[in-house]
Amino acid sequence: MHLMKNFILIKKTMSKKILKNDKYKKARGGYSRLLQICCEKCGEEICLYQKDGPGVIKRMYIDRMIEPKVSVSNKNLECPNSHTLGVKYIYDKENRPAFRIFVAAITKKIIRTG
Numbered sequence: 001m002h003l004m005k006n007f008i009l010i011k012k013t014m015s016k017k018i019l020k021n022d023k024y025k026k027a028r029g030g031y032s033r034l035l036q037i038c039c040e041k042c043g044e045e046i047c048l049y050q051k052d053g054p055g056v057i058k059r060m061y062i063d064r065m066i067e068p069k070v071s072v073s074n075k076n077l078e079c080p081n082s083h084t085l086g087v088k089y090i091y092d093k094e095n096r097p098a099f100r101i102f103v104a105a106i107t108k109k110i111i112r113t114g
């Protein structure tokens, strides 16, 4: 019981630290969710992801990908089992590197809101 409580506390503190609070977050209403992103086909974890504001994930900004389990330096975003999930491009409006995510290529689980 005690251990569980401590664990949750540590987890909360850690994810609070990872969530970025910057102009991108402000431009999207000032709130974020921390998501765990997995491959839809095989379920392998890709990364944690800070999703700013409402709406579905159509692109993943590279500066919001936390602890990626796969390379983000290639043109394609691939899961550890080589399923292609998206293609790198620059999001014009913010001149910000991102992956355009294919429809239904990923699944997400909410880790934390804030």
Ligand SMILES: [Zn+2]
Residues within 6 Å of the ligand: 039, 040, 041, 042, 043, 044, 079, 080, 081, 082, 083
């Ligand atoms: Zn996969």
